[in-house]
Every structure is written in structure tokens, then in C-alpha cells.
Amino acid sequence: MTRVLLLIVWLAFVGYALFFAPGTGGGEDPWFVPLITLQADEPSLLAMFTLLGLFPLAYACMLLRHDDRKVPAWPFVLLSFALGAFALLPYYILTSHTHAGAHGLRLSEGIRRTAESPVTHGILFLLTLLTMGCGLLAGDLNAYAEAFRASRFVNVMTIDFGLLTLLSVYAIYTGSRRRSLPQATALLGLIPILGLLIYIWLTRMDQSASPYVPSAPAARGKRKAGAR
Numbered sequence: 476m477t478r479v480l481l482l483i484v485w486l487a488f489v490g491y492a493l494f495f496a497p498g499t500g501g502g503e504d505p506w507f508v509p510l511i512t513l514q515a516d517e518p519s520l521l522a523m524f525t526l527l528g529l530f531p532l533a534y535a536c537m538l539l540r541h542d543d544r545k546v547p548a549w550p551f552v553l554l555s556f557a558l559g560a561f562a563l564l565p566y567y568i569l570t571s572h573t574h575a576g577a578h579g580l581r582l583s584e585g586i587r588r589t590a591e592s593p594v595t596h597g598i599l600f601l602l603t604l605l606t607m608g609c610g611l612l613a614g615d616l617n618a619y620a621e622a623f624r625a626s627r628f629v630n631v632m633t634i635d636f637g638l639l640t641l642l643s644v645y646a647i648y649t650g651s652r653r654r655s656l657p658q659a660t661a662l663l664g665l666i667p668i669l670g671l672l673i674y675i676w677l678t679r680m681d682q683s684a685s686p687y688v689p690s691a692p693a694a695r696g697k698r699k700a701g702a703r
Contacts, residue, residue: 478571481645485564488638492561492631500627507628519619520629522610526668527632529603530639531555533671534563536599537646540590540675542582544570549582560638567642596676603668640664643671654678 498504509515510524534555538548546569554562589595622629644664651660656678663670 478568481564481568481571484638485561485568488560488564488634491634492627496627496630498623498625498627498630504626504628506622506626510628517614517618517622519610519614519616520622522606522614523619523629523632523636525606526603526610527559527636527639528556529599529606530559530636530668531563532599533668533675534639534643534646536590536595537650537671537675538566539582540587546570559632559635560642561635563639563642567645591679593676593679596672596679600669600672603672636667640667643667647671647674650674650678 500507506515506520510520513521513524515521515524531552535552538552542548546566548566551562551566619629623633624630641664644661647664647670648658648661650656651658651674660674660677663674666673
């Protein structure tokens with residue numbers, strides 16, 4: 476049932492972005508080029524665009540620290556930097572009925588340690604707070620609302636941000652169940668990016684999620700080497 480619901484959400488989002496999103500798109504979109512080139516003169520729009528770059532980094536910290544499911548997470552994480560929820564929703568659709576440990580740990584130990592590092596989490600946390608603060612304090616919400624109606628790019632990226640936030644609630648909920656944490660922990664996901672980072676920090680020492688616990692084949696290899 477979960478897989479079906481996620482698939483419906485993904486298809487609805489794709490259909491909306493392609494056929495129903497208001498405003499102009501392509502070369503006529505008044506905000507596409509200014510935002511892509513980081514030359515937009517509206518702080519609130521620049522802040523949202525920046526947050527959509529920080530969100531995938533938070534997901535990368537959570538998914539790459541222990542990428543051992545049958546479906547690898549890293550291709551979806553890479554695509555999410557350009558496609559956001561368009562890329563991450565398919566990963567959760569494909570893995571909704573799979574279990575951790577179905578595959579050996581992927582990626583190098585350096586990448587996994589970086590994804591697990593409190594320093595990484597702290598930097599992302601501070602950057603997110605700074606970006607949100609600049610957008611709220613220096614931005615004009617009326618200008619943002621006008622851009623939301625006039626620009627298909629702004630419209631879709633705003634909804635994308637909302638979907639990434641809701642998806643983080645689901646991601647934390649599934650992770651909390653595996654670690655026997657209170658189900659209310661999932662409510663952290665309602666705090667965009669920051670809640671996800673708090674959850675990652677809280678579970679960084681959890682052995683069920685630690686990238687430093689060797690997989691079964693690796694453990695057997697070490698035991699054989701020790702026997703020799």
C-alpha cells in the first residue's frame with residue numbers, strides 16, 4: 476500500500492509539473508535563468524533555490540552512511556541535486572518493501588564517514604539556518620507569491636520543497652521503526668532539512684545504521700584471516 480501511495484504522489488507530481496503548473500516555462504520563464512545563475516534580485520527566491528541544494532545533502536547524509544539495500548541509493552541521491560523529489564521518490568518506491576543488509580556496504584569508507592560526521596551535520600545545519608534567516612528577513616513574500624504564479628520553475632521548485640519535507644517525515648518514520656524509536660520522532664521531518672539533520676545526528680551511533688559495522692561476508696572474511 477505504501478508503495479502504491481508513493482507511486483501515485485510521484486506520478487501526480489510529474490503530471491503537474493509537465494502539464495498543469497501555472498506560469499510560463501522554458502525560455503520565457505522570468506525567473507529560471509536568474510535563479511540558475513544565482514543572479515536573482517529577490518532574496519526569498521534565492522533562499523528557496525539554495526535550500527533545494529541543501530536538502531539533497533541532508534538526504535545524502537542519511538542514505539549514504541549505510542547504503543546496503545538491494546537498490547543502491549547513490550544514483551538517486553546524485554540525481555536529486557538536479558531533480559529533487561522527482562529522483563528521491565522513486566528510490567523510496569523501490570525500497571519500500573526491501574530490508575537493510577540485503578547488499579554489502581557501498582561506496583568508500585571516506586564517503587560513509589563524511590556522511591556520518593557530526594561536523595558535516597553541523598555545517599549543513601548552520602548553512603540551513605543562515606539561508607532560511609536571510610530568506611525570511613530580507614525577502615518579500617509578496618514578490619515570492621507573484622513569482623509563484625508567474626514562473627513555472629518557481630512554482631514547481633516550491634512544491635518540490637514541500638514534497639521533500641513530507642518525504643523526510645516518511646523517511647524518519649521508517650528509520651525510527653527499525654530502531655524502535657518513538658513514532659513521534661517522525662514529526663522532526665516537518666522541520667525542513669533541520670529535522671532530518673537532527674534525526675541523523677541522534678542516530679549516528681546506532682549500530683543498526685552505522686557504516687562501520689562490517690557486512691556478513693566481510694565479517695566472515697575477517698574471521699578466516701584471524702584463523703590463519
